[in-house]
Ligand SMILES: NC(=O)C1=CN([C@@H]2O[C@H](COP(=O)(O)OP(=O)(O)OC[C@H]3O[C@@H](n4cnc5c(N)ncnc54)[C@H](OP(=O)(O)O)[C@@H]3O)[C@@H](O)[C@H]2O)[C@@H](O)CC1
Ligand SMILES: Nc1ncnc2c1ncn2[C@@H]1O[C@H](COP(=O)(O)OP(=O)(O)OP(=O)(O)O)[C@@H](O)[C@H]1O
């Protein structure tokens with residue numbers, strides 16, 4: 624990105640001043656440290672780069688106007704939810720809504736559905752994933768969905784994974800953007816060909832999921848010293864599928880560029896934070912693709928969407944921790960999605 628900043632020259636001075644005052648008032652720490660934490664590029668740490676990246680995210684956010692109808696700002700589907708895991712698909716689906724999607728669907732097993740419905744009246748819950756007609760039952764909704772998030776709380780049952788494989792194929796055939804997380808990544812590690820070369824896919828592995836994928840696709844034991852290189856290589860090997868490796872810093876690559884997000888989060892590592900990230904990313908991916916490369920200054924829209932979701936998740940964690948400290952849970956983070964989004968992207 625450092626070589627592509629020409630288009631931003633005109634806004635840079637004012638933007639840097641704005642970020643300076645916002646950063647100081649938000650965090651109260653030295654500007655340079657704040658900005659370096661929040662954004663860095665492969666081989667480049669730049670104040671301007673941070674502002675450019677946040678501005679690119681702001682550029683993809685659709686305006687709230689009276690001219691739109693319900694659904695236009697995003698209809699997202701989450702594929703996951705089984706007997707053991709009902710929280711994860713709920714976290715992902717409600718996060719998509721809180722970021723700004725208009726409708727959020729969950730496609731889960733029969734047993735999980737009433738539980739997920741009971742968490743929230745705002746989600747549309749389909750108890751279809753373990754039905755004999757699962758692929759047809761999900762498939763009939765695909766024409767109405769703008770993005771799919773596959774994996775949170777899916778589990779590893781062979782029948783479910785086989786249905787999800789067919790749902791992935793049907794979604795790819797329709798060109799639907801797909802975020803793959805959690806047990807969806809387990810499936811991809813078994814069958815990388817399922818996602819090979821599909822450039823509307825984003826994978827969001829945690830440390831363990833990344834190692835598993837890396838070993839399956841590259842046959843490499845993970846090089847913990849060179850995370851950027853490892854993420855770049857995995858993305859390239861998968862045919863430029865975007866990869867977001869979550870961790871102390873989040874490393875994001877589309878096989879061409881590498882972004883790093885180290886927005887200040889918190890020391891709490893409670894479960895579900897990755898689900899918040901993947902659900903948020905579902906709606907941001909739709910917005911980014913709809914906005915197109917002109918709005919993202921020629922950069923991959925999925926890279927910009929991923930940077931947005933990582934920054935937002937970590938800011939939610941930071942804000943929730945300021946209020947709740949050690950007792951912070953993902954529910955507290957979800958309550959911060961609105962305020963965190965405003966601070967980051969609606970300044
Ligand atoms: N409330 C809910 O419903 C939630 C449900 N969820 C759902 O659970 C399902 C399984 O997902 P998962 O992430 O637990 O995966 P899995 O491969 O079993 O790994 C588990 C083991 O890996 C390790 N480990 C993990 N991270 C590590 C790290 N950074 N660095 C190092 N080690 C690390 C760690 O090993 P240990 O520390 O025990 O040695 C851990 O025990 C999936 O469907 C997901 O969506 C979650 O979304 C949470 C909220
Ligand atoms: N060591 C860390 N320091 C700061 N933030 C972290 C750290 N590890 C992860 N995160 C942040 O927490 C969020 C979730 O990442 P994590 O690796 O916990 O995902 P996950 O294991 O898939 O979560 P989940 O419990 O939802 O499955 C991301 O925004 C990531 O940036």
Ligand SMILES: [Mg+2]
Nearest residue numbers: 805829897898
């Ligand atoms: Mg996870």
